[in-house]
Amino acid sequence: MSDIPKADELFKSIDYNPPLTGWMETPVDFSPGHWCYPAKPEKIEYMDKKLPGLWGEPRKWLPSDADWKLPANWKETVVNGFRERLKKFRSLQLFMDICVRCGACADKCHYFIGSGDPKNMPVLRAELMRSVYRGEFTVAGKILSKFTGSRVMEEDVLKEWFIYFYQCTQCRRCSLFCPYGIDTAEMTMMARELMHLVGLNTNWIMEPVSNCNITGNHLGIQPHAFKDIVDFMVDDIEEVTGRRVKAPLNEKGHEILFITPSGDVFADPGIYTFMGYLLLFDYLDLDYTMSTYASEGGNFGSFTNNEVMKKLNAKMYAEAERLGCKWILGGECGHMWRVVHQYMDTMTGDTQWSGMTTPKSPVTGTVFDTAAATKMLHITEFTADLIKHNKLKLDPSRNDHLRVTFHDSCNPARGMGLLEEPRYVLKHVCNNFFEMPPATIREQTFCCAGGSGLNTDEIMEIRLRGGLPRGNALRYVQEQHGVNLMACICAIDRATLIPLADYWAPGVTISGTHELVANALVLEEGEVRTMDMRQEPLPGFEDEDDDWTPPTKEDA
Numbered sequence: 408m409s410d411i412p413k414a415d416e417l418f419k420s421i422d423y424n425p426p427l428t429g430w431m432e433t434p435v436d437f438s439p440g441h442w443c444y445p446a447k448p449e450k451i452e453y454m455d456k457k458l459p460g461l462w463g464e465p466r467k468w469l470p471s472d473a474d475w476k477l478p479a480n481w482k483e484t485v486v487n488g489f490r491e492r493l494k495k496f497r498s499l500q501l502f503m504d505i506c507v508r509c510g511a512c513a514d515k516c517h518y519f520i521g522s523g524d525p526k527n528m529p530v531l532r533a534e535l536m537r538s539v540y541r542g543e544f545t546v547a548g549k550i551l552s553k554f555t556g557s558r559v560m561e562e563d564v565l566k567e568w569f570i571y572f573y574q575c576t577q578c579r580r581c582s583l584f585c586p587y588g589i590d591t592a593e594m595t596m597m598a599r600e601l602m603h604l605v606g607l608n609t610n611w612i613m614e615p616v617s618n619c620n621i622t623g624n625h626l627g628i629q630p631h632a633f634k635d636i637v638d639f640m641v642d643d644i645e646e647v648t649g650r651r652v653k654a655p656l657n658e659k660g661h662e663i664l665f666i667t668p669s670g671d672v673f674a675d676p677g678i679y680t681f682m683g684y685l686l687l688f689d690y691l692d693l694d695y696t697m698s699t700y701a702s703e704g705g706n707f708g709s710f711t712n713n714e715v716m717k718k719l720n721a722k723m724y725a726e727a728e729r730l731g732c733k734w735i736l737g738g739e740c741g742h743m744w745r746v747v748h749q750y751m752d753t754m755t756g757d758t759q760w761s762g763m764t765t766p767k768s769p770v771t772g773t774v775f776d777t778a779a780a781t782k783m784l785h786i787t788e789f790t791a792d793l794i795k796h797n798k799l800k801l802d803p804s805r806n807d808h809l810r811v812t813f814h815d816s817c818n819p820a821r822g823m824g825l826l827e828e829p830r831y832v833l834k835h836v837c838n839n840f841f842e843m844p845p846a847t848i849r850e851q852t853f854c855c856a857g858g859s860g861l862n863t864d865e866i867m868e869i870r871l872r873g874g875l876p877r878g879n880a881l882r883y884v885q886e887q888h889g890v891n892l893m894a895c896i897c898a899i900d901r902a903t904l905i906p907l908a909d910y911w912a913p914g915v916t917i918s919g920t921h922e923l924v925a926n927a928l929v930l931e932e933g934e935v936r937t938m939d940m941r942q943e944p945l946p947g948f949e950d951e952d953d954d955w956t957p958p959t960k961e962d963a
Contacts, residue, residue, distance in 0.1 A: 410868075411867060411910075417868075417871065417872065417875075421520075421522065422523045430531060431553070433526075435563075436570075437471050437566070440866065441470075441570060441869070442470040442573065443609040443866055444610045444611070445468055445469065445609060445610060446612070446613035447610055447613075447614065448465035450613045450614050450617040451463070452465045453620070453621075454613065457620055458714055458718070461603055461715075462606065463478060463481075463604055463605040466606060475562075475607070477606070481605040484604050485565065485602075486543055486560055488601045489543065489544075489601055492597055492601075498590065499594070501589075502589050502590065502593065502594055503536075505587050505589065506537065508534070510528075511586055512528070512591065513530055515529065515580050515581045515583070515584050516529050516580065516581055517576075517580070517876045517877070518576075518869070518872065521856075521872030522869070526567075526571050529575075529581035532572070532574075532595075533589070535564075535567060535568055535572075536568070536598050538557055539559065539564060542557035543559055565602070565607070568598055568602060569602060572598040572599055573599075574861075574873075575595040576854050576857070576858040576859040576861055577710070577859040578592065578817040578821070579822070582821075583850055583851065595859075596709065599711065599712070600713070608711075609860060611860050611861070611863040612710045612860035613711070615860075616719075622702070623700045623702045623722065624669035624672075624703035625669050625670075625703055625705055626669045626670075626672070626673050628673070630700065633699045633702050636672050636673075637656065637697070640654070641654050641685065643682060643940075643942070644685060644686055647936070652685050652688075652689035653688075654685055654697070655696040655697065656699055657700070657730070659729075659731050660730075661730065661731075662695065662733050662734070662769060663693065663695035664695070664697070664723075664730060664736070665688070665737075666703070666723055666735060666736075666737055666743075667684065667738025667786075667898075668703060668705040668898035669703045671919070676905075676922065677902075679922040679941055680739055680918070680919025680920070680921050680922045682922070683919065683922045683924050683940060684738060684921055687790070687924060691793075693769070695736065696732070698726045698730065700722075701722050701723050701725075701726035701727075704740040705899075706719045706720055706742050706743055706745075707719070709742050709750075710742075710859050713750075716750065717755070720755075723735060724763070727782075728763070732763070733762070733764045734764055734765070734784065735766075735782060735783040735784070736766070736783075736789060737783055737784065737785055737786060738898075739786060739897060739920060741817065741818035741819060741898070741900065742858070742899075744785060744819050745818035745819075745823070747781050747823075751780075751781055752781075764782065765778060765782065766782065766784040770798050771792055771798060773792050775788065775792075787825060787828045787829045787920060788828050790828075790832050790921070794831065794835050799928060800928070800929035801835055801836055801927045802927050803836050803837055803927050804838060805927050805939070806837045806838070806923055807838055808945070808946045809839065809891060810841065810892065811833060811892050812840070812841050812842065812843055812884050812892075813833055813842070813843075813895070813920075814848075814877065814894070814900060814904065816852075816897035818858075818897065819896055819897065820849060820850065821850060821852070829894075829920050832920055832924060836923045836924050837923060841884050841887075841888040843881065847877070847880035854877065855899065855900045855904050855907060856869075856870045856874040856903065857899065857903030858899050862902055862903045871907065871911075874903075874910070874911060877907060878910065878911025881893060881907075881908060881911065881915060882911055882912040885912045891914060892915065892916050892917070892918055893915055893917055893918075894919065894920050894922075894923060895920070896919065896920050901917055901918070926940060926945070
């Protein structure tokens, strides 16, 4: 981030004065740093074999080039694709027609707040698409042209789409404030579908999509490598707790299939969240298995098109049936839960997974009726229910070195209403919990600015600008309450919030919620724990000799 201005300089550079030219005449900046790298041709070639006709012609190109090497019939493809989606998705037709451009959403987007670029106002970003709708599909738009804010699809219009629809994280904060309920995020999804048809893809999305089709996860982790990583985590848990936990893989006949995002398998701080899952499940003697084939809860299909979204969602359920599991327990992920709760019913209709049942906790007996259609339960709901029924022995003082706040991840918060359960859990495992300002949390939460496939370093300044609202709220509780850790329930957040916090609120670290659960979990009477899941000293053990062995019950 050496080329990025310091936080104070970036903040002062934001200019909310509109340009002197109209929005249609204002040029677009195609210099590096304003766009994500295009997809590698081999990734497109592979996906075209799996889902043909959705990806355009594989090729090497750069958005900074004058020639994007579009296919000869690109305009016909985009316009016809637009027409097909207007007929297929009634919501898209409504969103095209009912916006009155009131501007209620204008200042709600984190990218507009951080950049001052009017085309990052949700109303104007949608107008990039809506103007083409009027120009191509309405009589008034064809006759009166710009008098109705209309334009036809031309190459410069398509290029503008690429820049700005890949500066939308589909967080849906704007939709919360729309008096007509327009979901601008779904318009972004449709615009991306249309761009994919002519090969305007980004690699940070298409490579995970391709990997997930090959290995079952976004990172391309092979089954044997997945097992090795889990084994390393089991070793680390034993190092911290003295307990050798079970971590079943690909075992048939268990009641529960547990699936989490592969980001929790690959790097910190996600690995500590994964270790928290394993420790909790072993403590409960839970009847579960994991899969090295459906080793991904995340769904990058929601950033490409509805067919990929459906395919990647289905793999979890197909694996549950193959293994004979009754229901799925899902880890801390964002877009996995957006897809499951917002789109799955309409994608699949009546669930075809005949062998599966409504999730029921084998520990408390609670039947989670809200998951009856999806057969899938969020780990935070599961753990909150355990705590409510006094099924966990917890020592929150083990987290007393942490002063904790909580980031409502956009997809679980706005996409499925998961607002109280994570707070309930955190308040039982931490003695020092502080909320960020009300207008920045819960339903109104600000985005990490790196979701929707935008967690990529080549647009880091854009990400940090978009992260200003969340960073400002975090800085506030850091200064007011000494907050030094922000917990979340999304794997992408656990990656994107690290540079955001380092930039806007240096000194705040990021964790998953179940890492803190694992710290507080008392495994047996008289247990002595000197380290947290990161193998850092717990309160009272800061001066312990580094050369130590895990304590035993007899030591206590």
